[in-house]
Amino acid sequence: MSRQQLPPQIKKLSVLDRGTGKQVVRYQLIADAGRNPQTGKRQQVRRRFATEREARKALADITGDVESDNFVARNDVTVEQVCVEWIESLHWARKTTIAGYEYNLAPWREQHGPLLVQKFNRRQLDELVRKLKKGGTTTAKGKVRRPWANRSLKRTVETISMVLDYAKERKLVSHNVAKAVKPKKGKTSKPKPFTPEEVVRVLGGLDGDRDEHAWHLALRGLRRSEVGGLRWPGVDFENKTLDVEIGRASAGGKAVEDDPKTDASIRTLPLDNEMVEVLRRAHRRQAADKLQLGDAYDDKGYVVCNEDGTPYHPDTLTHRWATMLKRVGVRHIRLHDARHTCGTIMHLRKVPLAVIAAWLGHADASVTARIYTHSQDEAMADAAKVYGGVVTTSDTQAG
Numbered sequence: 001m002s003r004q005q006l007p008p009q010i011k012k013l014s015v016l017d018r019g020t021g022k023q024v025v026r027y028q029l030i031a032d033a034g035r036n037p038q039t040g041k042r043q044q045v046r047r048r049f050a051t052e053r054e055a056r057k058a059l060a061d062i063t064g065d066v067e068s069d070n071f072v073a074r075n076d077v078t079v080e081q082v083c084v085e086w087i088e089s090l091h092w093a094r095k096t097t098i099a100g101y102e103y104n105l106a107p108w109r110e111q112h113g114p115l116l117v118q119k120f121n122r123r124q125l126d127e128l129v130r131k132l133k134k135g136g137t138t139t140a141k142g143k144v145r146r147p148w149a150n151r152s153l154k155r156t157v158e159t160i161s162m163v164l165d166y167a168k169e170r171k172l173v174s175h176n177v178a179k180a181v182k183p184k185k186g187k188t189s190k191p192k193p194f195t196p197e198e199v200v201r202v203l204g205g206l207d208g209d210r211d212e213h214a215w216h217l218a219l220r221g222l223r224r225s226e227v228g229g230l231r232w233p234g235v236d237f238e239n240k241t242l243d244v245e246i247g248r249a250s251a252g253g254k255a256v257e258d259d260p261k262t263d264a265s266i267r268t269l270p271l272d273n274e275m276v277e278v279l280r281r282a283h284r285r286q287a288a289d290k291l292q293l294g295d296a297y298d299d300k301g302y303v304v305c306n307e308d309g310t311p312y313h314p315d316t317l318t319h320r321w322a323t324m325l326k327r328v329g330v331r332h333i334r335l336h337d338a339r340h341t342c343g344t345i346m347h348l349r350k351v352p353l354a355v356i357a358a359w360l361g362h363a364d365a366s367v368t369a370r371i372y373t374h375s376q377d378e379a380m381a382d383a384a385k386v387y388g389g390v391v392t393t394s395d396t397q398a399g
Contacts, residue, residue, distance in 0.1 A: 033062060203216065211320055215324060
């Protein structure tokens with residue numbers, strides 16, 4: 001059988017092996033690779049191989065990739081560069097979303113930022129996940145990280161995957177190495193709302209607490225971000241209403257203000273007489289603080305703030321909530337569960353789900369239904385009694 005002729009893109013060469021000083025045979029490939037997606041100029045692939053078989057396979061792979069528009073040329077784009085470019089491409093993302101992505105990507109950028117993104121591989125990603133899970137990695141500011149929970153690991157891998165999808169779309173990488181990583185889902189915390197009796201105990205123990213209005217608002221269904229973002233111009237004492245418009249959230253350890261996620265979150269709530277009086281007391285306290293501090297008072301109009309008028313960091317609200325519960329002697333629940341307490345009590349009091357959804361700022365009442373079908377143990381017990389009564393009646397009638 002005659003030897004197959006080499007294609008024009010492959011040439012057999014005799015070159016000097018620098019290691020041995022002897023002449024060796026190599027196969028040089030020069031293949032057309034279409035136009036560079038970044039510059040628009042025509043590009044070629046130039047590589048050398050030890051065997052003809054390797055050169056032919058590379059030519060077939062390159063030709064197939066070019067024809068299917070999947071060819072990726074070698075480039076010098078780094079992990080850090082592609083992260084920056086991806087974030088800059090998120091033109092309509094909320095500030096809190098961007099901050100969250102930057103937090104998720106921080107370990108990757110710290111450990112592999114200078115690395116060419118084409119060189120980043122599955123082994124390196126697995127090693128990064130192991131390190132974060134174990135704890136002990138260092139942030140850019142020199143702080144040692146604690147071990148990350150599965151939920152945080154999942155978010156980081158998912159965000160890295162989004163960046164690599166972007167890089168693949170821009171033809172910076174040939175494939176997304178994060179796609180095959182399937183992080184374990186974090187445990188979803190079930191709501192643990194207060195009972196009505198516990199709510200009474202909490203509200204009854206707030207005398208002298210400068211943050212009492214924050215806890216009243218939380219137990220009336222406002223999110224932590226909504227409590228922290230409230231401004232006095234949104235409080236209408238005369239008409240007894242409260243405008244919920246801006247959120248102040250924690251993203252990557254930073255306090256970030258932004259519009260709510262959905263239009264449903266922007267709402268005007270009626271205020272009961274007790275809430276009006278609680279807010280009036282807070283307003284008077286702040287007026288006294290302002291008078292005492294004078295020019296040192298930073299008046300930005302926050303409803304919930306420090307003595308000098310500056311807003312709390314969102315995490316500060318969480319810490320103060322825990323301190324308050326310990327002081328009044330009521331079991332600890334998450335601050336977010338104060339919101340669930342409001343929804344649960346409304347549900348137990350037969351308030352229509354559509355009304356609860358509007359009050360809480362849910363975009364879809366089905367979300368409300370899914371959250372509050374748990375109700376509380378007493379409601380579950382009542383349901384069992386009702387069902388038991390139906391079964392007993394049915395058995396009696398059947399007999």
